[in-house]
Amino acid sequence: MLPYARAALAAADAVRETLADFTGLLRGRVTFGLVSCGTGHAFDVAGLLAGFHTAHPAVEIALTEDTSARMLAAVRAGELDIALVGLAEPDPPAGLSLRLVIDEPLVAAVAADDPLAAGSGPLPVAALRDRRLICLPRGTGVRGVLERICAGAGFSPQVAFEAAAPQLPAQLAARGLGVAVVPALSEAAAAAFGLRTRPLDEPRARGRVTLAWRTEGPASPAARALLDVLRDALPVPADPHPM
Incomplete structure (x- = not known):
């Protein structure tokens, strides 16, 4: 009898949600995943959720809040309705729809006395070989991009420090602990940390954050309403690169 009881409860929930949708009173529960860098960027996710x-x-x-890889899997499995995640691969994952929110070049950030700081122009990815690197943890979009571009250059990155907090890689690099591979910093931000930055000479070295949901759409009216709010309010990059 258990499968029938579960089906009956699910049907009752669907009826309540449909009635609420028609009357304009949204009820229910929305599960939303957020990558760490989504809390520190120019847009105010907390304000959008509060509104x-x-x-x-x-x-x-x-x-x-989790790694992008785990949250993408959770959205596909229906455990999360919506997620704001970093994207490591150039193609969107199967079964998911994406809306690009951030698209920035990755840079190598080093202390002012680092040999790489003396150079000018884009930095070849091969220059990172045998260097102690500082990056976000495995499962994040930036880390996935770093591993992919290093593999394309014929080596595995030597990540000495992993840091999930958005500003910590820059702080570690400023103290001479390695080369931080991070999304582009403004001149003011780099100067505040005491860093020199150089873009990577690789067009695929991009830090991208996307809004993700199941292609068929969230199941509940409440989740669909939140998705509409986020899609309308979150910025669109001025020059988005193909995904």
Whole structure:
């Protein structure tokens, strides 16, 4: 009887959600995944979620912060309704729809006395061979891009420090602990850390953050409404690169 009972409960939930949708009163629960760098960028995710909660107080929002790889898998499996994630691969994962939010070149950031700081122009990826690197952890979009471009240059990156906090790689590099591979820093930000930055001479070296959801769309009206809010409010890169 258990499968029938579960089916009956699911049907009852669907009826309640449909009635709420028609009456304009959203109810239910939305699961939203957020990559670490999404909290420190120019757009205000916390403000968007707070505004949605004010407009729809009967909707419960469950927020998860994890690596991009695990959150993409969770969206595909239906465990997350929506996620803001870093993308490592050039092609979108099967079964998911994406909306690009951030698209920035990756740079090598080093202390002012590092030999790489004396050069000018783009830095060949091969120059990172045998250097102690500082990057985001495995499973993040930036780390996946670093591993892919290094493999294309014929070597495996020697990542000495992994840091999930967005600013920590730059802080470690400024203290001479290695070369940080991070999304592009403004001149003011690099100067504040005491860093010199050089773009990588590889067009695929991009830090990209995307909004992700199942191609067929979130199941609940509440999740669909939040997705609409995020798609309308989050920025679109001025010159997005093909995914």
